[in-house]
Amino acid sequence: MAPSFDWWAKESHRGxxxxxxxxxxxxxxxxxxxxxxxxxLITDSPSRARDKxxxxxxxxxxxxxxxxxxxxxxxxxxxxxxxxxxxxAVRRRVASGRTDTDADIDNDVDARGDRENENPTVKSxxxxxxxxxLWLSVLLLGFEVAAYYKxxxxxxxxLQLQYLxxxxxxxxxxxxxxxxxxxSIRVEYLAPPLQFLANACIVLFLIQxxxxxxxxxxxxxxxxxxxxxxxxxxxxxLESGENAFYPMxxxxxxxxxxxxxxxxxxxxxxxxxxxxTNLLIQVLDDSDDPTTQLLIKEEVHKWQQEGANIVYxxxxxxDGYKAGNLKSAMNCSYVKDYEFVAIFDADFQPNPDFLKRxxxxxxxxxxxxxxxxxxxxxxxxxxxxxxLQNINLAFHFEVEQQVNSVFIxxxxxxxxxxxxxIKALEDSGGWLERTTVEDMDIAVRAHLxxxxxxxLNDVECTCELPESYEAYRKQQHRWHSGPMQLFRLCLxxxxxxxxxxxxxxxxxxxxxxxxxxxxxxxxxxxxxIILPMTMFIPEAELPAWVVCYIPATMSxxxxxxxxxxxxxxxxYLLFENTMSVTKFNAMISGLFQLGSAYEWVxxxxxxxxxxxxxxxxxxxxxxxQRGVSVPDLEEMKEEIRQQEQKASRKKKxxxxxxxxxxxxxxxxxxxxxSLLSAQGIHFYFLLFQGVSFLLVGLDLIGEQVE
Numbered sequence: 001m002a003p004s005f006d007w008w009a010k011e012s013h014r015g016x017x018x019x020x021x022x023x024x025x026x027x028x029x030x031x032x033x034x035x036x037x038x039x040x041l042i043t044d045s046p047s048r049a050r051d052k053x054x055x056x057x058x059x060x061x062x063x064x065x066x067x068x069x070x071x072x073x074x075x076x077x078x079x080x081x082x083x084x085x086x087x088x089a090v091r092r093r094v095a096s097g098r099t100d101t102d103a104d105i106d107n108d109v110d111a112r113g114d115r116e117n118e119n120p121t122v123k124s125x126x127x128x129x130x131x132x133x134l135w136l137s138v139l140l141l142g143f144e145v146a147a148y149y150k151x152x153x154x155x156x157x158x159l160q161l162q163y164l165x166x167x168x169x170x171x172x173x174x175x176x177x178x179x180x181x182x183x184s185i186r187v188e189y190l191a192p193p194l195q196f197l198a199n200a201c202i203v204l205f206l207i208q209x210x211x212x213x214x215x216x217x218x219x220x221x222x223x224x225x226x227x228x229x230x231x232x233x234x235x236x237x238l239e240s241g242e243n244a245f246y247p248m249x250x251x252x253x254x255x256x257x258x259x260x261x262x263x264x265x266x267x268x269x270x271x272x273x274x275x276x277t278n279l280l281i282q283v284l285d286d287s288d289d290p291t292t293q294l295l296i297k298e299e300v301h302k303w304q305q306e307g308a309n310i311v312y313x314x315x316x317x318x319d320g321y322k323a324g325n326l327k328s329a330m331n332c333s334y335v336k337d338y339e340f341v342a343i344f345d346a347d348f349q350p351n352p353d354f355l356k357r358x359x360x361x362x363x364x365x366x367x368x369x370x371x372x373x374x375x376x377x378x379x380x381x382x383x384x385x386x387x388l389q390n391i392n393l394a395f396h397f398e399v400e401q402q403v404n405s406v407f408i409x410x411x412x413x414x415x416x417x418x419x420x421x422i423k424a425l426e427d428s429g430g431w432l433e434r435t436t437v438e439d440m441d442i443a444v445r446a447h448l449x450x451x452x453x454x455x456l457n458d459v460e461c462t463c464e465l466p467e468s469y470e471a472y473r474k475q476q477h478r479w480h481s482g483p484m485q486l487f488r489l490c491l492x493x494x495x496x497x498x499x500x501x502x503x504x505x506x507x508x509x510x511x512x513x514x515x516x517x518x519x520x521x522x523x524x525x526x527x528x529i530i531l532p533m534t535m536f537i538p539e540a541e542l543p544a545w546v547v548c549y550i551p552a553t554m555s556x557x558x559x560x561x562x563x564x565x566x567x568x569x570x571x572y573l574l575f576e577n578t579m580s581v582t583k584f585n586a587m588i589s590g591l592f593q594l595g596s597a598y599e600w601v602x603x604x605x606x607x608x609x610x611x612x613x614x615x616x617x618x619x620x621x622x623x624x625q626r627g628v629s630v631p632d633l634e635e636m637k638e639e640i641r642q643q644e645q646k647a648s649r650k651k652k653x654x655x656x657x658x659x660x661x662x663x664x665x666x667x668x669x670x671x672x673x674s675l676l677s678a679q680g681i682h683f684y685f686l687l688f689q690g691v692s693f694l695l696v697g698l699d700l701i702g703e704q705v706e
Contacts, residue, residue: 126585130662133529137669140536147179148676191539194530201526202546204518209554211514216557218403227406229454231360245363246278249355250338250422254325255296255346256286260605261464262296268349270308273356280338281310284325286318320433321600322415323441327431330422338422345416347464347605357459358419369424369451370443372401373417376460379606385472385702386465387568388575393465394562398457405455408506410447415439417461424451434489436600437482444490444507448497464605467703469696470655471604476579477586478599483516484590517587524584527577528663532670532686535679544681574692575701581659606703660697664690 221227251269255262269281283300287293293314300312315328326343329335340359344350350373358371374397380390404411415438425431428445435441443453466472494507531547534540555573559565565572588594667690674683695701 126588127659127662130659130666133533134662134666134669137532137536137666137673141669141673143179143182144536144673144676146175150175186537187539190537194533194537195540198526198530198534198540198542201522201530202542204522205526205546205550208514208519208522209550211510212554212557215399215403216560218407219399219561222402222406228458229361229405229456232364245360246275247340247359247362248278248338249274249280249359249419250335250341251279251281252284252326252329252341252343253282253346254284254286254322254329254343256322256325256602257289257292258287258346258602258605259289259292259295261347262292263299264349265344265346266296266299266303266310268351269344270303270306270310271352272350272354273352276307276309279309279355280334281308282329282332283310283312284329285312285314286321286325287314288318320431321436323431323433323438326438327433330425330430335422340419341422341425342419343416344461345463348416349462350417351461354459354461355419358456361454361456362419362421367450367452368454369421369446370413370453371419372405372411372414372453372455373459373461374398374401374455374457375414375417376462377465378462379465379467382465382467383702384568384571385469386467387565388572389465389472391559391562391565391568391572392576394565395558395560397455398561401455402457405453408503409452409454410503410506411443411453411455412511413439413443413453417463421451424449427451435482435485436478437486440483441486441490444486445493447503447507448490448493448499450499466603467606468604469699469702472702473582473657474599474601475603476582477589478601480516480520480583480586481590481599483512484587485593487512487516488591488593517591520580520583520587523577523580527689528580528667531682532666535670535673535677535682535686538677542682547685548681570688571692574689575696577689578660578692578696581663585659655699657697657699660693664693664697666690667693 251272253265253269255265266281266283272279283296285293285296287296297312300310303310313329313332315325318324320327330341340362342350342355342358354373358373361371362368375393377386377390377393380386401411401414424446425442428442428449428451430442431438432441447453466475491508494504497504526542526546530540531542534542551573552569555569555576559569559572667686671683671686671690674686
């Protein structure tokens with residue numbers, strides 16, 4: 001029986017794509033050379049398929065074009081569906097989202113002088129300034145559009161003025177007169193100060209770019225020369241253990257209401273490869289949730305039963321937050337028996353050989369006060385937000401920390417995954433609760449007392465990145481307001497210290513002013529305020545190399561330590577400018593001691609790196625000891641079950657961030673004005689930056705929060 005076909009094209013010609021539906025599998029299929037990878041010919045003889053003497057057929061070409069049109073229509077349909085999905089997500093955010101000014105956003109804020117006690121006028125002043133710029137830009141855009149349709153095509157301002165003044169007064173209408181006054185005010189009063197501010201920010205931008213370039217060159221030099229901190233010979237033989245250096249080490253795990261990750265951190269620390277007689281683990285629990293306290297106590301008890309030298313400490317009065325927690329733990333009488341202290345936050349999981357790779361650096365190096373390890377992240381590929389954070393932190397550790405360690409022996413302590421010499425802590429005054437960056441505080445004071453630091457780029461400690469924008473935003477606020485508080489407090493001590501002039505210059509200008517104050521100042525002012533304003537005051541200009549070429553070069557340098565993230569270079573550049581509003585606000589709060597400068601919010605963890613969950617924990621039957629008070633596991637299990645049911649009924653929502661949304665509309669308005677004046681690179685930058693602010697303002701980046 002003859003084979004049956006559904007022909008889309010009846011004739012086959014070499015080089016012409018043919019789509020044929022075959023019902024008889026016995027016929028041969030031969031791939032042809034053609035303009036498409038899907039070009040196939042089906043015949044009853046392979047020799048016929050190899051015939052090179054066939055011409056093209058108009059019907060086949062028609063069908064091919066129809067097929068390509070069908071594919072293009074499918075792509076457009078997919079794009080349309082994606083746009084409709086995005087629009088639906090925006091509608092849901094607007095309908096169900098809560099703004100960041102709502103009172104209930106601060107329920108989880110644990111701060112010295114809570115936000116409820118903060119002056120509302122101070123709290124909304126920054127947002128009010130942004131709104132003024134926004135409404136002014138909208139008004140000016142309407143005015144410029146009207147001028148455009150009246151024939152004023154945004155030419156040179158002096159030509160406009162000459163033409164307007166040369167036109168007889170009777171010919172000029174009211175709009176012409178108003179536009180003449182506006183151009184005159186622009187030229188004489190607004191453009192000069194705006195251009196001066198723009199030039200000042202450009203100078204700061206160039207200085208900061210040179211600093212970043214020098215850091216990158218230093219990193220290249222370290223790699224080229226293969227410079228690496230090496231412990232003294234005989235400190236520890238990892239292979240044979242001969243001449244082992246096993247001093248007394250205290251390990252501290254400060255935590256607060258972090259029931260998603262407490263298991264993994266305690267388990268990792270209890271598995272450290274170190275003599276148990278020379279190791280003591282302190283679990284410093286500041287949790288105010290009774291269920292969390294019971295769970296952590298039970299976990300500590302479980303490891304005690306397995307032979308770990310671990311103790312549980314809980315403070316009733318939680319003054320000073322993390323700094324107060326560490327200070328209280330260091331006041332224990334038994335601490336005098338230990339020489340070093342290693343600190344790990346609740347989501348950090350050190351490898352078993354962590355102490356063997358860090359502590360030996362202290363042997364016969366009495367000036368060494370701190371050994372800091374690098375962070376690695378279990379969820380760096382979880383979403384776009386974590387990918388962008390990984391780019392930032394990879395540059396921070398591999399470039400900033402490593403270069404400062406090799407050439408200056410000083411860098412800011414990262415607060416975790418580090419080992420301190422206890423004598424250095426005591427000599428520097430111990431932990432102080434005066435700022436929200438107690439780790440940077442103790443590092444600065446130790447450096448002023450002559451202690452040296454070492455950063456180990458090849459020793460990594462696993463941790464977790466914030467996956468929601470809300471958590472990341474609060475973390476960045478603390479990280480950028482605290483240094484300004486510390487700078488105000490430490491400046492007199494830095495000036496009076498006995499360290500060299502170069503070290504004073506490095507600490508004051510490079511460490512504090514350039515990287516903590518100038519960077520967020522010019523990023524926000526130059527790209528979020530001055531650039532859109534120059535669209536409405538074209539007499540003040542920002543050259544294209546400031547808007548595009550140098551930022552692109554700096555982003556390229558930033559992404560070098562994480563080369564796999566190269567496809568995200570453009571989102572990284574846009575997101576860093578978007579975060580400048582949070583960093584600028586935090587910097588101002590810390591510098592002028594505003595209420596939000598004292599916020600302390602524990603970064604929310606997802607527990608993705610956790611090996612167990614709460615239910616599996618309580619289902620484990622513990623080994624009871626006589627005289628040990630063990631919580632009622634059935635009661636705990638029931639309480640956890642109720643909490644999970646309550647959480648499942650709790651609808652997830654995303655917050656709407658008013659400052660980011662206001663800046664989004666400001667930038668999009670400026671991009672529309674730039675489009676009228678045909679400014680290419682400025683238009684594209686403002687458009688994409690405005691869209692970036694819009695996505696962040698609607699919380700469309702990262703995970704949802706409860």
